[in-house]
Structures are given as structure tokens and as C-alpha cells.
Amino acid sequence: MWKYIIRRAILTLPVLLIVSIITFSIMQLAPGDPAAIVLGGDYIMYATAQEIEDVREAMGINKPPITQYFDWLGGFFVGNLGTSLFTTESVSYLVSQKIEATVSTVFSGIFIAILLGLPMGVLAGWKMNTWIDRAVMVFAVLGFAIPGFWLAFNLIFLFSLKLGWFPVFGFRSLFTDGPVEFLRYSALPAITLGVAFMALIARMTRSSLVEVLSEDYIRTARSKGLAEGIVLTRHALRAASMPVITVIGLVFAAAVTGTVITETVFAIPGMGRMFVKAVGDRDFPIIQGLMMIFATSYVFLNLIVDIIYAFLDPRVRYS
Amino acid sequence: MTTNRGYNPNEIRQAKGMGNRIWVQFNRMLRKNPNMIVGLFILMLFSFLTIFADFLVKYDPVAIDPVDRFMPPGSVHWFGADNIGRDVYARVIYGGRVSLLVGFMVAFLVTLAGLFIGLVSGYSPKLDMIIQRVMDALMSFPTLLLALALIAMLGGSVWNVIAVITIVDTPRMVRVVRSSVLTVREQQYVEAARGIGAPTPRILFVHIAPNTMAPVIVQATYFFALAILTEASLSFLGLGIPPEDPSWGNILSLGRKHLQQAFWIAFFPGLVLTINVLAMNLVGDGLRDALDPKLSRRA
Numbered sequence: 001m002w003k004y005i006i007r008r009a010i011l012t013l014p015v016l017l018i019v020s021i022i023t024f025s026i027m028q029l030a031p032g033d034p035a036a037i038v039l040g041g042d043y044i045m046y047a048t049a050q051e052i053e054d055v056r057e058a059m060g061i062n063k064p065p066i067t068q069y070f071d072w073l074g075g076f077f078v079g080n081l082g083t084s085l086f087t088t089e090s091v092s093y094l095v096s097q098k099i100e101a102t103v104s105t106v107f108s109g110i111f112i113a114i115l116l117g118l119p120m121g122v123l124a125g126w127k128m129n130t131w132i133d134r135a136v137m138v139f140a141v142l143g144f145a146i147p148g149f150w151l152a153f154n155l156i157f158l159f160s161l162k163l164g165w166f167p168v169f170g171f172r173s174l175f176t177d178g179p180v181e182f183l184r185y186s187a188l189p190a191i192t193l194g195v196a197f198m199a200l201i202a203r204m205t206r207s208s209l210v211e212v213l214s215e216d217y218i219r220t221a222r223s224k225g226l227a228e229g230i231v232l233t234r235h236a237l238r239a240a241s242m243p244v245i246t247v248i249g250l251v252f253a254a255a256v257t258g259t260v261i262t263e264t265v266f267a268i269p270g271m272g273r274m275f276v277k278a279v280g281d282r283d284f285p286i287i288q289g290l291m292m293i294f295a296t297s298y299v300f301l302n303l304i305v306d307i308i309y310a311f312l313d314p315r316v317r318y319s
Numbered sequence: 320m321t322t323n324r325g326y327n328p329n330e331i332r333q334a335k336g337m338g339n340r341i342w343v344q345f346n347r348m349l350r351k352n353p354n355m356i357v358g359l360f361i362l363m364l365f366s367f368l369t370i371f372a373d374f375l376v377k378y379d380p381v382a383i384d385p386v387d388r389f390m391p392p393g394s395v396h397w398f399g400a401d402n403i404g405r406d407v408y409a410r411v412i413y414g415g416r417v418s419l420l421v422g423f424m425v426a427f428l429v430t431l432a433g434l435f436i437g438l439v440s441g442y443s444p445k446l447d448m449i450i451q452r453v454m455d456a457l458m459s460f461p462t463l464l465l466a467l468a469l470i471a472m473l474g475g476s477v478w479n480v481i482a483v484i485t486i487v488d489t490p491r492m493v494r495v496v497r498s499s500v501l502t503v504r505e506q507q508y509v510e511a512a513r514g515i516g517a518p519t520p521r522i523l524f525v526h527i528a529p530n531t532m533a534p535v536i537v538q539a540t541y542f543f544a545l546a547i548l549t550e551a552s553l554s555f556l557g558l559g560i561p562p563e564d565p566s567w568g569n570i571l572s573l574g575r576k577h578l579q580q581a582f583w584i585a586f587f588p589g590l591v592l593t594i595n596v597l598a599m600n601l602v603g604d605g606l607r608d609a610l611d612p613k614l615s616r617r618a
Contacts, residue, residue, distance in 0.1 A: 298461070
């Protein structure tokens with residue numbers, strides 16, 4: 001087991017290295033002088049050559065790109081992601097301000113997706129080719145096609161503007177504002193983010209369960225007179241859970257994409273919205289920092305999923 | 320094949336030639352998949368509307384009419400009018416041109432790039448190591464964030480949006496092609512081709528490539544749908560298609576500001592977008608069941 005974990009962990013190193021090179025290159029290739037952004041766009045017309053040179057010197061952007069790359073990468077390891085071009089505050093500080101909103105949005109979205117998607121998939125797979133199955137599959141196809149922002153509009157229009165059950169937008173912290181306020185504010189974002197994953201999880205669970213239920217050992221279990229509930233929970237679900245775990249791992253990664261949209265629609269002060277704003281402002285250190293954070297967490301999440309997978313299925317370890 | 324089984328008319332038709340065979344297969348595919356007919360019908364209807372929009376739509380999508388501002392949907396403006404009196408129906412139909420162009424071009428380019436990189440990667444173990452790590456790295460970025468960062472570098476325009484979505488989606492196609500090359504290259508006919516001394520490019524493109532096409536075509540339809548969604552997301556965030564040109568994402572983005580007084584500005588482009596993505600998914604599922612039985616649901 002340890003051998004597998006170490007081998008798998010070493011594989012992440014070249015990927016992370018390439019991730020950092022891609023991130024760095026995109027920002028190097030972007031047109032425009034960061035010094036000009038710092039000096040305030042048009043103001044650069046009035047700035048003296050010496051002023052511009054001083055800013056460039058202070059930012060370290062007159063060094064050769066290779067040196068800049070290693071400075072930047074070195075900083076990443078000690079948690080120094082650079083300084084925002086606009087607010088002149090450190091990127092790590094700005095990110096730390098936004099992390100709670102994003103994490104709680106992602107988790108509540110995935111929580112809803114698992115909470116509803118899993119039982120739907122189990123029910124559909126178990127009652128295959130009945131109306132329940134068909135209803136779940138129709139939902140699964142629809143949930144996948146509906147764009148998050150449009151779903152959000154419909155939810156806001158119906159539940160916030162017409163019925164007044166939920167606030168239109170905003171964010172409340174679970175820790176400082178209490179669970180009631182938190183739930184009121186995060187219900188619609190969680191549904192918006194969760195529906196597509198709910199559809200995906202339901203679909204995966206269903207097809208995985210359908211496959212397992214046709215196995216011989218399930219027939220054996222049934223023919224020796226076990227109650228259907230026990231066959232389902234003890235025998236089928238354990239085997240059927242494998243692909244579902246992989247999907248849930250992937251869902252976490254995809255949720256980051258979803259949260260960019262969700263945070264924008266619901267005005268949640270999170271990392272996704274911060275990223276969109278940074279792209280609009282061309283605030284490169286923030287873009288770079290967030291890209292590295294998201295990609296690194298994705299790589300580690302995948303590592304964890306693979307380890308769990310190997311833990312549950314011994315065949316993976318020895319291949 | 321046993322002789323006493325009698326001749327199946329389809330087999331005779333198949334034996335007559337390729338063109339015929341494709342039609343027979345296509346017919347059989349449609350008969351098995353009523354959902355696919357619905358999907359194809361929606362896509363054809365919509366393509367027709369967008370292509371001939373100049374003759375079918377009576378309003379100019381950019382014409383401003385202050386008298387009609389915020390007019391609700393009705394006989395004058397089918398989908399209502401927006402904050403400066405532009406006809407939402409005309410904007411949705413013309414916006415469909417951009418969306419369908421982006422979807423089609425991305426599906427096409429991703430297929431080309433994915434086939435080429437996937438073939439090389441699946442066939443050459445040395446290059447495979449390097450290519451796969453680069454693809455893994457590209458796939459580590461959340462899709463929308465990578466697209467946004469590339470937009471920050473290139474700037475927003477229709478062709479840049481197409482390029483960006485292609486870059487983001489290609490690694491996923493490469494993975495599909497590569498895994499199917501890995502099985503195909505072990506087949507005997509590939510070994511035979513190598514045995515008679517066929518050069519590597521010939522083996523790759525003449526012998527291996529055609530036999531990886533089934534999953535590639537299926538994936539291409541999904542990328543078509545995905546690209547339209549990504550384009551809409553980018554434009555919705557104000558960083559995709561420039562706001563002057565109508566696109567579904569742009570109209571939705573504007574509609575967001577006027578949700579309270581005019582829900583129709585956001586409602587209709589979203590509805591049309593959803594229906595189209597749904598139709599493409601139906602076609603994709605149908606193709607998958609027909610071309611790639613291994614992948615289909617075992618129901």
C-alpha cells in the first residue's frame with residue numbers, strides 16, 4: 001500500500017512543475033506592462049522614465065524571465081504569492097479573506113448533490129425500467145443541460161423576488177452569523193451549484209448499481225432468501241460505490257468552475273469572484289496565485305481519490 | 320456465417336457499398352433512438368432559424384427603440400424587449416449564430432487536435448510520458464479559470480473564445496483518443512501493417528485513426544454542447560464575446576441587471592440555450608448507443 005502511495009505521489013511532481021510553468025507563461029505572454037497598471041493606467045503618460053523604472057525594479061519585472069520564475073515559485077513554497085497590483089496587499093492575505101465563502105459554497109453544493117443524487121441513483125438502479133427510473137433519468141439529462149446562471153435566475157426570480165423565501169444575494173458566515181442565516185443565504189447557491197453534480201452522481205450511481213445487480217453473487221444472495229434491503233445495502237452498494245467515489249472526486253474539481261458562476265450571480269465574496277475581477281483588472285499576481293492554488297488542490301484531491309480507490313480495491317495497488 | 324440462415328436484406332445492402340451502409344446504419348440508429356430524432360429535429364430547426372435569420376426575423380437585433388423598452392413578451396415582441404427597446408427574439412436568434420459557430424468550430428478543432436496528439440501519444444511510449452504530463456497539468460486547472468486566464472492574455476473576441484475553449488477541451492479529447500489507440504494498436508492488422516514495412520505515419524493515420532473514430536465522434540457532440548455552455552459562461556462574466564455582438568451569454572448578463580422588472584431578457588436566451596444543449600446531449604447519447612456499444616448504459 002505504501003509503495004503505491006509513494007509511487008502515485010511522485011507522479012504529481014512533474015505535473016505540478018508543468019502547472020507552474022503554464023501559469024507563469026500565460027502571465028508573461030499577456031500584453032501590457034504591469035508597471036503601467038501599478039502606476040494607474042493613463043497616469044503612465046505623465047510618469048517619468050525614472051519612475052517607471054523604479055516601479056519595475058521594485059516589482060522585479062526587469063529581471064530575466066527565468067529568474068522571475070524561480071523567485072515566484074520559491075515564494076509559492078513559503079506562502080508568498082506576490083502583491084496585488086491594485087490594492088497593494090499581499091495575494092495570500094486577499095485569498096485568506098475569500099477562502100471561507102468559496103469553501104462553504106462548494107461544500108454545501110456538493111452536500112446537496114450527494115444527499116439527493118445518491119438516493120436518486122440507487123432508487124433508479126434498483127427499480128430499473130420503472131417510472132421512477134425514467135423520472136430520475138429525465139432529471140439527470142436535464143440537470144446536465146441547464147446552465148448554472150440560468151437556473152440561478154429562475155430560482156432567484158421564483159423564490160426570492162416572487163415568494164420572498166430567500167435573500168436575492170449575499171453571503172453569511174456559518175461561524176459568525178449562525179446556522180440559520182447561513183442556511184437562508186446559502187440555500188439557492190447550493191442548489192445552483194449542486195444540480196449538475198446531482199445529475200452526474202445519480203447517473204453514475206444508477207449505471208454502477210445496474211451493473212452490479214446483474215452479477216452472480218447478487219442472484220445467489222437473493223436466492224438464498226436474503227431480504228431485498230440487505231442484498232441492496234450489504235452486497236450491491238459496497239461494490240457499486242467504487243465509480244461513485246471517483247465521480248465525487250471529480251465533482252470537487254468541477255465545483256470550482258461552478259463556483260465562479262455561482263459566486264458571481266449571488267454576489268458571494270469568494271475566490272471565484274475574486275478571480276473574475278482580477279481577470280477584468282488584469283491583476284496578474286492574483287490570477288497566478290489563484291490558478292496555482294486551484295490546480296494544486298486539484299492534483300492533491302486526485303491523489304487522495306486514487307489512494308482511497310486503492311484502499312477499497314486491492315487490484316489497483318498491484319497493477 | 321451459416322448458409323442456411325438465409326440472406327438478410329441489410330447485409331446485401333451493406334455488401335453493395337459504403338454509402339448505402341451508412342444510410343442503413345443511420346436508419347437503424349434513428350429507429351432505435353426516438354430521443355435522437357427529437358434532438359436532431361431541434362438542432363436542424365434551430366440551425367435553419369439562425370442561418371436564414373435575415374429573412375425570418377423582422378427586427379434588427381441591434382436596433383434601439385426607446386418606445387418599446389421593457390415591453391413584455393407578446394405579439395409585437397415575441398420574447399419581449401430589453402432595456403433599450405431591442406427585440407429579444409431577434410437577439411436570441413442572431414446570438415445563436417455566434418453560439419453555434421463557437422460550438423461547431425470548437426468541436427471540429429478539438430477533434431483534429433485531439434486526434435493528432437492522441438495518436439502520437441498512444442503510439443509512441445517516449446513522447447507519451449511527456450505529452451501525458453502536459454495534458455495532466457492542463458487538466459488540473461478548473462476549465463473556466465484556465466479559459467478566463469487565457470482570455471486575460473488574448474482579449475475577448477469570437478475567434479479568441481474559440482481558440483481558448485479549444486485549448487481547454489483538447490486534453491480531454493486526447494485522453495479519449497489515446498485510450499482507444501492503446502487497444503487498437505495491439506490488433507493483428509496493425510501488426511501486419513508494421514510487418515510489411517508500412518511507415519509509422521501510414522500506420523497511424525490509415526490503420527489506427529479510422530478505428531478510433533467511434534468514441535471520438537461521440538465525444539465531439541458533447542464538446543459541441545460544452546463549448547456553447549463555456550462560451551455563454553465567459554460572455555456572461557463579461558469576458559467573452561464583446562457586448563456589442565449579441566450572444567446568449569451577453570443577453571443573459573444584461574438580463575441579470577433587469578431581473579426584477581423584465582425577467583424575459585434573461586429567461587428566453589437561457590431557455591433556448593438549455594434546449595439546444597439538451598438536444599445535443601440527446602444526439603450524443605444516441606450516437607454513443609449506436610456507435611460505441613461498450614460505453615452505452617447496460618439497461
